[in-house]
Amino acid sequence: METLLSLTIGLLIAAAVYLMLARNVLRFLFGMLLLSNAVNLLIFTAGRLTFGVPSFVPEGAKLPPEDAANALPQALVLTAIVIGFGLFAFALVLVFRAYTSLGTLESAKMRVAEPEEEKA
Amino acid sequence: MRAPRPAAPLTPAVRSGPAPTATPTQRAEETAIATDPKSDRRNGIAGWAPVLLSATLFAWFCTFLPAVAEGEVLLWQLDWVPSLSVSLSFLVDGLSLTFLLLISGIGTLVMLYSDSYLRGDPQYARFALYLTSFMLSMLGLVAADNLIALFVFWELTTITSYLLIGFHNDEADSRRSALQALLVTGTGALAMMAGMILMGVAAGTFEISEIVAQGDVLREHPWYLAIMILILAGAFTKSAQVPFHFWLPNAMAAPTPVSAFLHSATMVKGGVYLLARLHPALSGTEVWLWTLTIAGAATAVFASLQAMRQTDMKQVLAYTTLMALGTLTLFLASGSAYAITAFVVFLVTHSFYKASLFLMAGCVDHGTGTRDLRVLGGLARAMPLTALAAAIAALSMAGLPPFIGFIAKELGYGGSIEAASSPLLVTGAALIANALMFTVAAVVALNPFWRRGGETPSKPHEADWQMLAGPLILAALGLAAGIFPHVLEHYAAAPIAQSLLGDAEKAKELHLWAGVNTPFLLSLATFALGLVLYFARGALRRALESTVGRLPDLDARWDDVIDGLKGFAAWQTRLLQTGKLRRYLVVIFATYAGVMAVTLAMKAAVVVELDFSDLILKQWMVVGLIVTGAAIVTVTRSRLAAIAALGTVGIGVALTFIVYSAPDVAITQLLIETLNVVLVSVALLRMPLLDPAGTHDHRPKDAVLALAVGGVVATLLLCVLAVPMDMRLTQFFEEASYPDAHGRNIVNVILVDFRAIDTFGEITVVVIAALSAYALLRTTGRRDRA
Numbered sequence: 031m032e033t034l035l036s037l038t039i040g041l042l043i044a045a046a047v048y049l050m051l052a053r054n055v056l057r058f059l060f061g062m063l064l065l066s067n068a069v070n071l072l073i074f075t076a077g078r079l080t081f082g083v084p085s086f087v088p089e090g091a092k093l094p095p096e097d098a099a100n101a102l103p104q105a106l107v108l109t110a111i112v113i114g115f116g117l118f119a120f121a122l123v124l125v126f127r128a129y130t131s132l133g134t135l136e137s138a139k140m141r142v143a144e145p146e147e148e149k150a
Numbered sequence: 151m152r153a154p155r156p157a158a159p160l161t162p163a164v165r166s167g168p169a170p171t172a173t174p175t176q177r178a179e180e181t182a183i184a185t186d187p188k189s190d191r192r193n194g195i196a197g198w199a200p201v202l203l204s205a206t207l208f209a210w211f212c213t214f215l216p217a218v219a220e221g222e223v224l225l226w227q228l229d230w231v232p233s234l235s236v237s238l239s240f241l242v243d244g245l246s247l248t249f250l251l252l253i254s255g256i257g258t259l260v261m262l263y264s265d266s267y268l269r270g271d272p273q274y275a276r277f278a279l280y281l282t283s284f285m286l287s288m289l290g291l292v293a294a295d296n297l298i299a300l301f302v303f304w305e306l307t308t309i310t311s312y313l314l315i316g317f318h319n320d321e322a323d324s325r326r327s328a329l330q331a332l333l334v335t336g337t338g339a340l341a342m343m344a345g346m347i348l349m350g351v352a353a354g355t356f357e358i359s360e361i362v363a364q365g366d367v368l369r370e371h372p373w374y375l376a377i378m379i380l381i382l383a384g385a386f387t388k389s390a391q392v393p394f395h396f397w398l399p400n401a402m403a404a405p406t407p408v409s410a411f412l413h414s415a416t417m418v419k420g421g422v423y424l425l426a427r428l429h430p431a432l433s434g435t436e437v438w439l440w441t442l443t444i445a446g447a448a449t450a451v452f453a454s455l456q457a458m459r460q461t462d463m464k465q466v467l468a469y470t471t472l473m474a475l476g477t478l479t480l481f482l483a484s485g486s487a488y489a490i491t492a493f494v495v496f497l498v499t500h501s502f503y504k505a506s507l508f509l510m511a512g513c514v515d516h517g518t519g520t521r522d523l524r525v526l527g528g529l530a531r532a533m534p535l536t537a538l539a540a541a542i543a544a545l546s547m548a549g550l551p552p553f554i555g556f557i558a559k560e561l562g563y564g565g566s567i568e569a570a571s572s573p574l575l576v577t578g579a580a581l582i583a584n585a586l587m588f589t590v591a592a593v594v595a596l597n598p599f600w601r602r603g604g605e606t607p608s609k610p611h612e613a614d615w616q617m618l619a620g621p622l623i624l625a626a627l628g629l630a631a632g633i634f635p636h637v638l639e640h641y642a643a644a645p646i647a648q649s650l651l652g653d654a655e656k657a658k659e660l661h662l663w664a665g666v667n668t669p670f671l672l673s674l675a676t677f678a679l680g681l682v683l684y685f686a687r688g689a690l691r692r693a694l695e696s697t698v699g700r701l702p703d704l705d706a707r708w709d710d711v712i713d714g715l716k717g718f719a720a721w722q723t724r725l726l727q728t729g730k731l732r733r734y735l736v737v738i739f740a741t742y743a744g745v746m747a748v749t750l751a752m753k754a755a756v757v758v759e760l761d762f763s764d765l766i767l768k769q770w771m772v773v774g775l776i777v778t779g780a781a782i783v784t785v786t787r788s789r790l791a792a793i794a795a796l797g798t799v800g801i802g803v804a805l806t807f808i809v810y811s812a813p814d815v816a817i818t819q820l821l822i823e824t825l826n827v828v829l830v831s832v833a834l835l836r837m838p839l840l841d842p843a844g845t846h847d848h849r850p851k852d853a854v855l856a857l858a859v860g861g862v863v864a865t866l867l868l869c870v871l872a873v874p875m876d877m878r879l880t881q882f883f884e885e886a887s888y889p890d891a892h893g894r895n896i897v898n899v900i901l902v903d904f905r906a907i908d909t910f911g912e913i914t915v916v917v918i919a920a921l922s923a924y925a926l927l928r929t930t931g932r933r934d935r936a
Contacts, residue, residue, distance in 0.1 A: 070803065074810070079810040089894075102900065107812075116918075116919035119826075124926065125837075
């Protein structure tokens, strides 16, 4: 399964990169969302996959079962998901604001700070 | 914006014929003295504090004299950056002490002079600060015993020199000259730093006193040539050797006290000092001998010829300073006792007479309003004391007995006739340079006072005591040293011979009268030639105009070089900083894919078995969801489809987490996915279609790049999975989770206990994002209405 998931992650990243290179900043945002999903999956997969044994310490025991899932990448991914959400939500508002102020969604046309004329 | 290009500031007055036109440097000076010299406004503490400081330092350094004359070496050390073997260590031996005394002594007189010269200047405090900073840096430079510390002080002198040359910062010409000096000496210093690091690594220490002890090791070292070239680059730019000489005459845009102090007596000698300091470590090879001989001889002859062409007093003196620097370099080429003794005596001699002459030029400028030698004349009556100082200094410069300049010249000839390189070449160069110095001394220091002259801009008047003290004392010292040469021998020549040659006994004795020998005959020839040149100076000048005046000069090309540099910067900025998001992303992703691909190809050999037979339907379905969703987002033009597909990917990822034992992560993922979809839906309602009507966003090139990045990441992950997993951290958390943190859900325990601060940071990020988003949304409507 790790192999299949690796290839899936590769595809997700490819889709994300393709979208981020788009002219429309909304597509860029979609790409960013896919990218954060892909990276989360990547960290998770790199910590090895375990089928059906969550990392819990059973009642009465001091240690989790021998074959329990790797808890560390899960904790990292959990943090990353939340941070990714914060980033995405803010970026979305920024794009929305840029659209209402500049009237365009094309990144190449957003040139308030560096107008084309200055490119002598 | 490009500053207006000044018309060749070196020689315009000569080229434009007899009509006296002020050079840009002259104009700069006049602005300074336009402030009423009789103004009652004193400079206050900024005026006398630097004088007091430098006088105190001078007195303190004098207390070292007896010990150093006995051959002692004083050391003082403080660790600075021990990990880089940089220490703030100072060493006072004969060479250092001579420089320390020259710097602080001349510093005292120059500070005293400046207080009167720039009296009432509203910027005087700034000036005094720069000048004092310079003096302290220069003292550090000549006393430092660590290469890195020396470099730091070296650069400090460069920076303070920049500030002082550009003191009249409202003059474009001053700014240009300041920047030129900074860039030329700064570039050389960078090369020098590289050389110093090589040297420190080769010698295994950065302490100069330890490096000079292993000259044999360095000379045999394969890096010797590189070290020498790099260090010479620093020394030659600092000491303005041909062809890096052009910044020094331009540096005369600085106020005259600065010219006297930095650009004649002290800073420009920094390069020569370094050559002398490292002499035991680097000298003694053919390449050292010839490089220094040729550079020194070329500089001395070229500069003395150039000096004859100038009509601005300060420019003449600037070129004679170049000549002196060339001569000093020439002396250091060989390691003979004569050459080293001549080096010491000429170093001191030159500092005395040249600082004196520069200060004298400032007095003349101050008293008459001009420095044009074609106008000045007959000043002896109005300015008797200035004339006296000028005469004594000039006689020393001309090398006449009984002045110290005479002894210096004799010693120089003594060294040149036994030069290891080519006695004929060295003696010839020295003869030409000395004869021209004789002539120039008469032109610059005697003619303005004793010959009939023209009308000066203001009625000549004598300078006050503060301005006269410097030139008079320094000139008198030149005479005193000539009459009592053994003092100089005992306190300077012998200790420096000890530093450079390892034996104080090797210093040659200093005599005014050493009998009729070859140096004496050469002196006579010098005087004769000098006299001839003096009387033929008109013809000489014309001849020089058509020869030396036409030599290519880096100064004329300077603005082109700078413009080219700026053009290059603008070009590469346009190339790299296009302001287009897409371009940046392409560069980032392509770099990532390229670098990773090369690394993977070189390091990893992964064998992937594409065996999916053990997978059950559930697993295929999860992957199917993710891939389908991603594909739809990528190609769709519909906003709604995009949102739905994004949600699908998110659910697929959440399912993966559930299947593979990460329930907490899956719950979070589901919640966040739901929120994302809601947010995007709300936002998209108020935004237009993904593609404007009639267009479609197909980009095959981007697809190739995207697949490359995806492929690299997949390969990387497969490589990671192929190596064993390090479970030490996980084991720690598993073992500590219940006993220490009393939690059974290990993921939760990690988040809220072991990494609680991280989680707190995460919450903070979300709060800040929410607040910022709120602020953006709140002002959006308002801005639109406005």
